[in-house]
Amino acid sequence: MVTNIAKRPPGRPKGFIPDEALDRAVEMFWEHGYEGVDVDRIARAVNVTKPALYRAFGDKSTLLLKAVERYAITYGAPRMAAFQAEPDIHKAVTAFCEATVNTASDEACGGCMMAAAALGHSERVAEIRSYAAKGLTATADIFAKRFEKEMKAGHLTRTPSAKVRGRALVDLMQGLQLRARAGIAREQLLQDARSYVTLILGK
Amino acid sequence: MVTNIAKRPPGRPKGFIPDEALDRAVEMFWEHGYEGVDVDRIARAVNVTKPALYRAFGDKSTLLLKAVERYAITYGAPRMAAFQAEPDIHKAVTAFCEATVNTASDEACGGCMMAAAALGHSERVAEIRSYAAKGLTATADIFAKRFEKEMKAGHLTRTPSAKVRGRALVDLMQGLQLRARAGIAREQLLQDARSYVTLILGK
């Protein structure tokens, strides 16, 4: 294996990188909502014209769906990885909560993009909601698994159960993110987030 | 005071009762979202034509704003009243959580209408978000006050603080309601809700 250069497919090469286009779409949908952006605006943000996006992604609702998936990869995954990597459970949860509040407190793109998309009403809502549902339970399960381990290691009390702790964590985060979108100050939310850490883990 | 009949104002009487129109608007916006309904559809649901609604409420975004306020009165207030009326704190919280999950688990109008409106993007988002923010902190404060009382009466442990308990309760409910909208089964959410009661109140 001499080189890793992917062989160029025939035909004219794309004038933009799909993932970067999705990044722009994420920003737009996040800030303005599904009906709040027209495809043309996203196209301009990608430095391309509308039909190019239509060719690449299909229709607008499909673009949203792909953007949501991209959001999960770009925002969700790294946070979960960081959580897993941190050996101290208190620090792990605290960092997760703070990160969540911080990105949710952005002036322009507040709250959770996935939640906004799930509450929205594109043609593909069903798929988006199902995707969101899976994501939420999956993260809750990951948390639960970790809590389970920590409980067995004696780092956490026996109650509440790992499962309840996991679900509570994701639900609390959603509440925090909604309040962020509603305009409640970052400092306030950070304070709340930290108090939730001890609520879930115990002192 | 022989009768209570309000004196009719001059001019042709309204062909609909404003509050009932708002009830219809709540249903519509809740199920389909702000951009998902056109004023004409709401008008038909009220058995009236579009211009009648425009005359009565101004423009579409104002109609949403009024609908949100109406929602708070019709759905929020009675639940809070029930919470206050129930003397047993465990029962009070449990009933509140179950009621929240139950209305959020409706097939058509899932989740929390206020959250949907706050995450939406009408012209009056700012006002709606601010209204939502006030509502959320207000409910949290009411909860906190009650918890405070129960703690002083020795019905609850000293930690976590009443304030944290109150905020956690509203945030957990928001999480639950989002998951309801995402399509997670009512039974599952009810189970989670009940486990949250003991998470917040202790055993």
Place this chain on the structure above:
DNA sequence: AATATTAGTTACCATAGCGTACGAAACTCC
């Protein structure tokens, strides 16, 4: 160099949906 293939762009269509102008209707008051 000719062919095949894929992408991008300009221009356009179609439609939906917000908001309104205007005249008719229903009521109170004198």
Place this chain on the structure above:
DNA sequence: GGAGTTTCGTACGCTATGGTAACTAATATT
């Protein structure tokens, strides 16, 4: 019953925007 007032409904204008058709441009292959 006429004047004044408020509301209703029909019909319309206008803009925004999702989506596409037809042509042009850039690349691989032979």
